[in-house]
Amino acid sequence: xxxxxxxxxxxxxxxxxxxxxxxxxxxxxxxxxxxxxxxxxxxxxxxxxxxxxxxxxxxxxxxxxxxxxxxxxxxxxxxxxxxxxxxxxxxxxxxxxxxxxxxxxxxxxxxxxxxxxxxxxxxxxxxxxxxxxxxxxxxxxxxxxxxxxxxxxxxxxxxxxxxxxxxxxxxxxxxxxxxxxxxxxxxxxxxxxxxxxxxxxxxxxxxxxxxxxxxxxxxxxxxxxxxxxxxxxxxxxxxxxxxxxxxxxxxxxxxxxxxxxxxxxxxxxxxxxxxxxxxxxxxxxxxxxxxxxxxxxxxxxxxxxxxxxxxxxxxxxxxxxxxxxxxxxxxxxxxxxxxxxxxxxxxxxxxxxxxxxxxxxxxxxxxxxxxxxxxxxxxxxxxxxxxxxxxxxxxxxxxxxxxxxxxxxxxxxxxxxxxxxxxxxxxxxxxxxxxxxxxxxxxxxxxxxxxxxxxxxxxxx
Ligand code: 4AD
Ligand code: MG
Numbered sequence: 349x350x351x352x353x354x355x356x357x358x359x360x361x362x363x364x365x366x367x368x369x370x371x372x373x374x375x376x377x378x379x380x381x382x383x384x385x386x387x388x389x390x391x392x393x394x395x396x397x398x399x400x401x402x403x404x405x406x407x408x409x410x411x412x413x414x415x416x417x418x419x420x421x422x423x424x425x426x427x428x429x430x431x432x433x434x435x436x437x438x439x440x441x442x443x444x445x446x447x448x449x450x451x452x453x454x455x456x457x458x459x460x461x462x463x464x465x466x467x468x469x470x471x472x473x474x475x476x477x478x479x480x481x482x483x484x485x486x487x488x489x490x491x492x493x494x495x496x497x498x499x500x501x502x503x504x505x506x507x508x509x510x511x512x513x514x515x516x517x518x519x520x521x522x523x524x525x526x527x528x529x530x531x532x533x534x535x536x537x538x539x540x541x542x543x544x545x546x547x548x549x550x551x552x553x554x555x556x557x558x559x560x561x562x563x564x565x566x567x568x569x570x571x572x573x574x575x576x577x578x579x580x581x582x583x584x585x586x587x588x589x590x591x592x593x594x595x596x597x598x599x600x601x602x603x604x605x606x607x608x609x610x611x612x613x614x615x616x617x618x619x620x621x622x623x624x625x626x627x628x629x630x631x632x633x634x635x636x637x638x639x640x641x642x643x644x645x646x647x648x649x650x651x652x653x654x655x656x657x658x659x660x661x662x663x664x665x666x667x668x669x670x671x672x673x674x675x676x677x678x679x680x681x682x683x684x685x686x687x688x689x690x691x692x693x694x695x696x697x698x699x700x701x702x703x704x705x706x707x708x709x710x711x712x713x714x715x716x717x718x719x720x721x722x723x724x725x726x727x728x729x730x731x732x733x734x735x736x737x738x739x740x741x742x743x744x745x746x747x748x749x750x751x752x753x754x755x756x757x758x759x760x761x762x763x764x765x766x767x768x769x770x771x772x773x774x775x776x777x778x779x780x781x782x783x784x785x786x787x788x789x790x791x792x793x794x795x796x797x798x799x800x801x802x803x804x805x806x807x808x809x
């Protein structure tokens with residue numbers, strides 16, 4: 349049996365090969381006098397492989413009926429191409445038609461809008477744009493692991509079902525097996541989650557951070573990389589209800605070390621993709637975002653600026669810019685503010701030391717008693733792609749933070765144990781995988797960098 353060659357490998361061949369087997373989906377087909385040209389794509393790369401089917405093939409009549417979307421297996425000889433635009437082509441001596449596709453196949457024409465393609469999320473990976481997006485997504489995931497593994501970080505699988513609300517924002521999807529029609533009740537008539545599957549309320553995780561802290565308190569440098577879920581009802585181009593997050597956590601590390609790592613990984617990933625996904629980035633630069641490569645260079649070449657939150661607020665106030673949302677000390681920065689900061693400063697920006705009121709309970713209280721060691725890394729075009737902090741390692745201060753956030757320290761006994769036994773200064777952050785992917789592809793809607801997006805009112809596929 350001949351083992352199949354990918355289109356990518358065939359196109360990179362150093363010499364003719366005979367016989368060769370390739371397989372994939374027909375992109376286009378056109379007839380010449382004595383033969384038919386088929387453009388074959390198998391998703392291994394952006395480019396198609398040209399197949400030449402000559403009229404002596406026993407099933408030539410069927411080949412002439414092949415339409416866009418059909419699947420075929422081709423055996424033949426890889427030869428230097430006479431035509432323009434490709435070095436290699438295959439002269440077929442056998443074509444097996446595996447699966448036909450009739451003219452209802454929705455990807456007939458080139459140039460469908462991303463909005464249309466979103467409605468056929470099951471077929472859109474067969475388009476050039478989405479093939480590129482998902483190959484880059486795969487490489488980006490690999491490069492992230494490589495970055496951490498090269499630096500001695502240990503990969504930890506934190507749970508997806510959890511009892512804690514790490515971010516304290518209450519944006520949780522409940523996990524339950526309680527019968528909605530007939531739930532167990534407490535004496536006061538509330539649903540009794542103590543009788544639920546896990547004998548307590550449980551949710552899909554919003555972040556693996558708290559569990560990662562436990563592992564950093566033993567293995568020193570760890571990272572998570574997994575799906576996270578937020579039941580926030582915000583229909584924006586940068587929010588998804590299911591997204592992937594990378595969360596490094598480092599023992600014996602302060603906020604500065606944390607900011608260093610966040611900046612380092614962003615640059616590393618840009619360099620990796622420039623090297624390993626040149627063809628895909630080229631397509632994005634041509635059809636999605638003409639500024640893309642310049643913007644990636646901009647972020648790669650420049651030193652990131654670090655601005656305390658208080659100073660960022662002053663810069664925004666003095667900007668003279670008309671913002672939709674108010675700029676005031678004590679308010680969260682909105683994406684328009686974040687974009688202004690990084691675009692007008694002409695460099696990526698890390699904003700740090702936010703007011704304690706607008707950040708979660710676990711962040712370390714600064715000596716001023718007003719701010720916490722939060723940091724957000726902002727890039728042009730997107731705004732926040734990283735959010736992190738130095739964690740509160742002092743037991744009493746942490747308990748006080750929890751009470752201030754209306755949390756009961758008794759519910760977080762295990763987390764507080766990390767401060768009771770061998771506590772150390774430690775820090776970490778969350779890098780939004782899809783945000784990073786949007787940034788490196790120029791794709792402006794998060795729905796278009798996730799295979800099957802989960803957003804409010806939408807979970808069809
Ligand atoms: O800033 P966030 O909420 O931070 C945390 O969850 C921390 N526990 C992380 C940590 O310190 N270990 O989220 C981190 C990043 C954001 O900067 C953003 O890139 C991304 O996750 N993110 C989202 N991405 C897509 N859709 C959403 N709804 C997102 N919410 C956050
Ligand atoms: Mg954040």
